[in-house]
Amino acid sequence: MNPQSPFSASEADLALRRHTEALGNELQSAVGALLAAVEDKGARDQKAFQAALGLGQSAVSRLLSSVRSGDPLTTLVNIPGAQVLAQMLRGAERTRLDPGLLARAAAAVQAFETFVDVQFGDRATLDTVLSEWVLESRAAIELRQKTLAFKATSALRGVQADLVLSTGIVYPSRDNPERHDGIGIDALLGCRRLKPSGLLRLNFSSLSPEESRFKALSLNGQPVTGMQDLLLREFSSVQPEQLQTEQNGRVIQTSVFGLPLSREQGRGHDIVYVQVYNNAHRARRGAGGPTSGMAAHAEPPTECCVIDALLHDDVWPDIQPELRLYDTVIRGIAHPDDPSRFGDRMDMVESVQFLGRGPEAFRLPEYARYPELIRRACAEREWNASKLRGYRIKVRYPIYGSQIGMAFRLLD
Numbered sequence: 314m315n316p317q318s319p320f321s322a323s324e325a326d327l328a329l330r331r332h333t334e335a336l337g338n339e340l341q342s343a344v345g346a347l348l349a350a351v352e353d354k355g356a357r358d359q360k361a362f363q364a365a366l367g368l369g370q371s372a373v374s375r376l377l378s379s380v381r382s383g384d385p386l387t388t389l390v391n392i393p394g395a396q397v398l399a400q401m402l403r404g405a406e407r408t409r410l411d412p413g414l415l416a417r418a419a420a421a422v423q424a425f426e427t428f429v430d431v432q433f434g435d436r437a438t439l440d441t442v443l444s445e446w447v448l449e450s451r452a453a454i455e456l457r458q459k460t461l462a463f464k465a466t467s468a469l470r471g472v473q474a475d476l477v478l479s480t481g482i483v484y485p486s487r488d489n490p491e492r493h494d495g496i497g498i499d500a501l502l503g504c505r506r507l508k509p510s511g512l513l514r515l516n517f518s519s520l521s522p523e524e525s526r527f528k529a530l531s532l533n534g535q536p537v538t539g540m541q542d543l544l545l546r547e548f549s550s551v552q553p554e555q556l557q558t559e560q561n562g563r564v565i566q567t568s569v570f571g572l573p574l575s576r577e578q579g580r581g582h583d584i585v586y587v588q589v590y591n592n593a594h595r596a597r598r599g600a601g602g603p604t605s606g607m608a609a610h611a612e613p614p615t616e617c618c619v620i621d622a623l624l625h626d627d628v629w630p631d632i633q634p635e636l637r638l639y640d641t642v643i644r645g646i647a648h649p650d651d652p653s654r655f656g657d658r659m660d661m662v663e664s665v666q667f668l669g670r671g672p673e674a675f676r677l678p679e680y681a682r683y684p685e686l687i688r689r690a691c692a693e694r695e696w697n698a699s700k701l702r703g704y705r706i707k708v709r710y711p712i713y714g715s716q717i718g719m720a721f722r723l724l725d
Contacts (some may be wrong), residue, residue: 329432330446336425337385340392343414343421344401345380350410366404372397389425390443390450394436398422437461452662459710466713467614471511472572475503475581476679477711479609480621482687483594483628484696492592493628496532496690497607499588500548502680503581504613506574513569513613515540515584529588532693540567543586548686551582587690596628598723602650606634608718610641611711617679618711621668622719623687623701634704634719636665642714649720659712665719668703675703 348362356362362373372393379391392398402419433439437458444454467473480498487494504513531542539558544551557568573579594605609620622634638659639647647654668674672684680686691698708717 332428332432333389333442333446334385336421336428337389340421340425341380341382341385341388343418344376344392347401347405347410347414347418348376348380350414351405351408354408354410365408366401367407368397368400368404372400376401384447386443386447387450389439390447390454392425395422395426398426455662456709459712462712463614463616463710467507470614470713471508472504472506472513472613474501474505474613474615475617477501477609477611477613477615477618478621478677478680478683479607479619480623480687481607482623482690482696482701484625484694485596485627486592489592491596493594493596493625494694495590495593495607496694496696497529497588497590498686498690499586499609500680500686501584501613501615504551504569504572504584505581506572509574511572511574513572515567515569515612516564529590532587532589532690534589537565537588539565540586543588545585545587545686545689548585548682548689549583551584555582585686589694594628595723602648604649604720604722605629606637606649606718606720608637608646608716611708611713611715611717614713616710618708618717619677619679620706620717620719621675622704622721623675624704625696626700626702629721629723631724632721634665634721636663636706637716637718637720638663639716639718640712640714641716647716649718659715661708663706663708663717666705666707668705670702671699672701675701675705 351362351365354365356365359370359373359377362368362377363370366373368376375391375393376397379388379393382388382391399422402415402422405418406415429436429439433442440454440457444451463473478498478500482496482498483493484495486492501515529537529543531537532545535542537543540556541553541558544553544556546553551569555569555571557570559566559568569582569584572582607620607622609618611618637647637649638661639654640657640659641647644654644657647657672687675684675687677683687701688698691701704719706717706719711717
């Protein structure tokens, strides 16, 4: 049999799963018996378990939930790390339990740790496999991994934000029934440095009329020469003198200086800027492809990224948006109609949520002024904000170097 055939690979996966379940079952049974013996010694609540085993509250909580789950794979999802398990065994030994129970639990723990080292290399890799075998655990496992990636990337880049918000407002064009106009709102809230040399850089394209049917304008309809033209100052705490702009080909790059380095220097700075695009979106399918929509990038590293699509009632009324997540590290920005980018799509637990209608329905716990910001942008263009319906993607600790977007498959 060809060892590389899909059939043999599937058999190997099934064998690995059976082995993993067997180890989880023994770990659940052995540790469960040990904890039951500790309970028989008088540990009736979590505080008593903490005192008996010398463990913290979170460690005891994870131990108890792991052995009470009933499913061996869920046990492996919830079981604490090697250090906590070693502390558990030492604490159980001090309580003078049955040596047979201690020996069985120690053997189960050792077998599990050896299995992880040999088959996967570390717990993080095992967690990745378990995220597909135990679907209920997927969100928690992904969040743990993304949190670690956020911390590492923030430290390497030297900057981070509390929230990155990207909002696209789409409204029927006054002069072209085949097109829709758009407002793009980008808010970077709580921006700060993590090291003295940390520097925040922001990029956006500036297309001339010869290169595109539309180009970015400021909220009052004027041409854009730099970030200062787009900055909404009443919503931003960063000052214009902190911005330095360079034009490199079609891209305007802005460096933001003077972000807080320590908590004593104040909370991170807010940067809110708005762009207007006339005739940017197609009303229906056409030569540009069957899909329209909007996307954002996890830049800078951020704790939370929100993408909102706010559409006038007459804009794509019968179309539900699709979530599109792309890895952009190698091939850059992805177009939703490019079949060559299908392999760059990432499968994660996030989804598109319908928000309702009007600014009050678009409230965001992380940003109290958000409805006010939407009204302000719409009022400048004389658009009726109450006629907007909203869709949202909210990603905690988004992967740096990813593109997060909503795609609308247009009708003929």
